[in-house]
Amino acid sequence: MDISSLIQKNSTKIILVILDGVGGLPINGKTELEAANKPNLDALAKISACGLHIPVSYGITPGSGPGHFGVFGYDPLKYEIGRGVLEALGLGIELQKTDVALRCNYATIKNGVITDRRAGRIPTEKNIELTARLSDEIKEIDGVKIILKPGKEHRFCLVMRFPENITEKQAMVKDTDPQKEGKVANEPFPLTEEAKKVADIAKKFIEKAQEILKNEEKANYILLRGFSALPDIPSFEEKYGLKSASIAVYPMYRGIAKLLGMDTIPVEGDIKEEVELLKKVYKDYDYIFLHVKKTDSFGEDGNFEGKVKKIEEFDNYLPEILSLNPDVLVITGDHSTPSLLKAHSWHPVPLLIKSQYVWGGTSKAFTERECLKGEIGIIPAIAIMPLVLANSLRLRKFGA
Amino acid sequence: MDISSLIQKNSTKIILVILDGVGGLPINGKTELEAANKPNLDALAKISACGLHIPVSYGITPGSGPGHFGVFGYDPLKYEIGRGVLEALGLGIELQKTDVALRCNYATIKNGVITDRRAGRIPTEKNIELTARLSDEIKEIDGVKIILKPGKEHRFCLVMRFPENITEKQAMVKDTDPQKEGKVANEPFPLTEEAKKVADIAKKFIEKAQEILKNEEKANYILLRGFSALPDIPSFEEKYGLKSASIAVYPMYRGIAKLLGMDTIPVEGDIKEEVELLKKVYKDYDYIFLHVKKTDSFGEDGNFEGKVKKIEEFDNYLPEILSLNPDVLVITGDHSTPSLLKAHSWHPVPLLIKSQYVWGGTSKAFTERECLKGEIGIIPAIAIMPLVLANSLRLRKFGA
Numbered sequence: 001m002d003i004s005s006l007i008q009k010n011s012t013k014i015i016l017v018i019l020d021g022v023g024g025l026p027i028n029g030k031t032e033l034e035a036a037n038k039p040n041l042d043a044l045a046k047i048s049a050c051g052l053h054i055p056v057s058y059g060i061t062p063g064s065g066p067g068h069f070g071v072f073g074y075d076p077l078k079y080e081i082g083r084g085v086l087e088a089l090g091l092g093i094e095l096q097k098t099d100v101a102l103r104c105n106y107a108t109i110k111n112g113v114i115t116d117r118r119a120g121r122i123p124t125e126k127n128i129e130l131t132a133r134l135s136d137e138i139k140e141i142d143g144v145k146i147i148l149k150p151g152k153e154h155r156f157c158l159v160m161r162f163p164e165n166i167t168e169k170q171a172m173v174k175d176t177d178p179q180k181e182g183k184v185a186n187e188p189f190p191l192t193e194e195a196k197k198v199a200d201i202a203k204k205f206i207e208k209a210q211e212i213l214k215n216e217e218k219a220n221y222i223l224l225r226g227f228s229a230l231p232d233i234p235s236f237e238e239k240y241g242l243k244s245a246s247i248a249v250y251p252m253y254r255g256i257a258k259l260l261g262m263d264t265i266p267v268e269g270d271i272k273e274e275v276e277l278l279k280k281v282y283k284d285y286d287y288i289f290l291h292v293k294k295t296d297s298f299g300e301d302g303n304f305e306g307k308v309k310k311i312e313e314f315d316n317y318l319p320e321i322l323s324l325n326p327d328v329l330v331i332t333g334d335h336s337t338p339s340l341l342k343a344h345s346w347h348p349v350p351l352l353i354k355s356q357y358v359w360g361g362t363s364k365a366f367t368e369r370e371c372l373k374g375e376i377g378i379i380p381a382i383a384i385m386p387l388v389l390a391n392s393l394r395l396r397k398f399g400a
Numbered sequence: 401m402d403i404s405s406l407i408q409k410n411s412t413k414i415i416l417v418i419l420d421g422v423g424g425l426p427i428n429g430k431t432e433l434e435a436a437n438k439p440n441l442d443a444l445a446k447i448s449a450c451g452l453h454i455p456v457s458y459g460i461t462p463g464s465g466p467g468h469f470g471v472f473g474y475d476p477l478k479y480e481i482g483r484g485v486l487e488a489l490g491l492g493i494e495l496q497k498t499d500v501a502l503r504c505n506y507a508t509i510k511n512g513v514i515t516d517r518r519a520g521r522i523p524t525e526k527n528i529e530l531t532a533r534l535s536d537e538i539k540e541i542d543g544v545k546i547i548l549k550p551g552k553e554h555r556f557c558l559v560m561r562f563p564e565n566i567t568e569k570q571a572m573v574k575d576t577d578p579q580k581e582g583k584v585a586n587e588p589f590p591l592t593e594e595a596k597k598v599a600d601i602a603k604k605f606i607e608k609a610q611e612i613l614k615n616e617e618k619a620n621y622i623l624l625r626g627f628s629a630l631p632d633i634p635s636f637e638e639k640y641g642l643k644s645a646s647i648a649v650y651p652m653y654r655g656i657a658k659l660l661g662m663d664t665i666p667v668e669g670d671i672k673e674e675v676e677l678l679k680k681v682y683k684d685y686d687y688i689f690l691h692v693k694k695t696d697s698f699g700e701d702g703n704f705e706g707k708v709k710k711i712e713e714f715d716n717y718l719p720e721i722l723s724l725n726p727d728v729l730v731i732t733g734d735h736s737t738p739s740l741l742k743a744h745s746w747h748p749v750p751l752l753i754k755s756q757y758v759w760g761g762t763s764k765a766f767t768e769r770e771c772l773k774g775e776i777g778i779i780p781a782i783a784i785m786p787l788v789l790a791n792s793l794r795l796r797k798f799g800a
Contacts, residue, residue: 025757026761056798057786058787059785059786060401060403060786060795061790061795062799063797063798063799065800066798076798076799077401080799081799081800083800340757341757343797346786346795372775377777
């Protein structure tokens with residue numbers, strides 16, 4: 001149900017910690033959470049409401065966008081972040097409503113045919129050099145500002161900044177990447193009537209880039225993918241009446257928070273620096289989202305021990321977070337990243353809600369199998385925000 | 401959500417065992433599953449993901465059609481199998497897209513009024529004799545082939561085989577059965593504009609049959625019910641990219657599998673023969689559905705001990721199935737058939753998914769009450785297939 005009509009403001013404080021990809025699978029009988037020595041988290045689980053959440057739907061493995069959207073209460077099946085937008089956010093580009101974002105590849109073309117879609121995976125230094133050259137020589141096209149940022153190896157990001165706001169429909173242009181070597185690149189074909197202008201700028205950009213790159217041995221062409229504009233999405237403030245901020249080291253998660261209208265406070269370092277910042281800005285916000293990245297990174301690398309250590313490191317800082325005495329503290333992940341799979345997975349994600357209005361006493365530790373015994377049960381991720389708002393007494397009674 | 405767009409093929413193997421009606425209710429404190437001595441199933445439950453599924457919806461007792469559809473991931477509220485179609489499948493008639501199937505009763509008519517809707521429940525032998533006579537004398541009507549097959553007592557099945565494909569709308573004709581003795585039979589009235597032809601053939605069939613049966617003392621009339629064509633339904637291959645087959649002794653379950661485009665491999669006997677066949681054809685398919693009927697039959701008979709023994713018999717063959725080492729093995733029922741009720745019931749059905757990507761260790765046995773402690777929780781039946789596909793690594797990530 002839409003809870004917007006039940007929102008009431010008060011002075012309670014909410015902290016959400018996302019341990020990215022925290023859920024796992026057993027190796028030698030224990031998951032990463034089960035193997036970790038984390039007395040503070042386990043003690044907290046004993047007195048909290050515990051459970052598990054399903055990020056998108058049964059059996060569905062979410063990307064980072066859908067994973068976070070769910071925990072923030074935005075149905076990931078309704079609100080999708082375009083690939084280009086996510087790439088731009090990940091590279092730290094501050095997107096505006098006037099922007100169309102794309103993922104680009106340097107590629108090799110010969111006699112009009114793509115012979116290498118990744119230009120032989122050119123070194124990142126070469127990418128930086130080429131992208132700087134393109135930036136210098138293509139500053140704008142027909143009044144549209146061109147913003148370029150290099151990624152890794154052959155990848156870079158293009159943002160077209162228009163003089164006016166751009167809708168999602170206006171950004172619907174076909175990928176030029178033919179997905180297979182030996183083929184001709186696609187035209188940037190407009191998939192809607194409204195997308196003609198974006199397609200036209202894309203076409204001109206490709207022509208100009210090809211002219212500039214023509215003497216390159218490998219990176220003599222570019223392929224464009226994931227044309228997208230910012231999704232039309234209600235802000236956290238509009239939806240929940242919460243003044244909110246994100247504390248995240250990695251640009252992508254700041255970007256996702258910014259999409260929802262959160263203040264994104266810059267921070268470098270890791271958990272220590274994030275918790276320090278949390279303590280500093282705590283008084284200024286109703287809701288603070290703190291993102292821990294490396295649980296996911298170690299999971300993706302298949303580094304079970306590294307993920308365990310990162311969980312233990314977070315456990316060390318938990319007392320500092322608890323000392324702020326928030327009315328509601330949520331600790332969960334955006335999805336699971338089992339070291340066993342070296343990838344995101346579909347499994348339900350451990351969830352803990354600390355509040356004075358819970359039963360508690362059902363789970364002995366913050367682990368997958370102990371959370372299964374908890375009072376929250378297994379719920380869809382989008383049910384977390386209503387529970388959080390209820391526990392902070394920010395939802396009025398429904399009906400008389 | 402529709403997972404079709406996330407499907408990726410690989411070489412993993414999936415086995416689904418349906419122990420028909422396996423769920424039960426306690427008699428003297430124990431359900432059939434709890435009373436059964438089944439060391440192999442219980443050992444498997446300990447290392448598997450366990451849970452329960454709700455076939456259709458809370459409190460809804462499913463027939464065999466909806467029960468199986470749910471486990472195969474087809475929403476039973478969206479896809480319905482007509483009664484006539486189900487009857488024909490149960491009698492082993494291989495239906496085609498050109499067919500309309502009906503359930504028929506022999507009945508007694510006197511002065512234009514139905515005096516016995518079941519013709520005094522004539523013996524099956526009499527039914528066989530009469531149906532053979534009708535078959536001989538009515539081979540086709542206006543170019544439509546007439547196929548008849550006797551059932552038990554007064555019941556028989558009529559299939560009209562048209563020269564062209566028949567849609568569900570074309571088969572929508574009103575039952576002629578007035579449902580009460582002392583009434584006039586209904587006309588086979590077309591319920592849609594498109595159904596006029598089928599109604600017309602039905603009318604002519606009734607007239608011809610009445611003429612042939614006019615000297616019968618009891619079975620001198622026929623009543624028609626459940627006009628239906630094959631549902632328009634995507635195949636298993638289309639929906640999931642799985643090459644699939646069914647192993648089922650009873651025709652109805654082969655029929656349901658065939659509706660979904662599975663290969664239906666003939667087999668006679670019981671569990672032993674089914675498992676032998678499974679081992680023989682295992683290498684040829686991605687997904688094999690093995691159906692055990694008699695758990696349900698004993699439940700329907702109120703034979704608690706018989707159902708227990710059948711569960712124990714399956715347990716004996718489980719090691720042979722496990723020796724195939726499928727990537728995913730699912731064991732569940734299509735619904736519950738508690739001996740206490742002597743009928744299908746609405747209760748959640750025990751569910752076990754064996755895979756290397758589960759937590760395990762939550763359930764001590766494959767029983768209703770132990771599955772309740774499992775990591776799957778209580779899920780709708782249509783969530784089973786997404787979980788199975790996820791566990792066989794056949795679903796791509798959703799979103800970036």
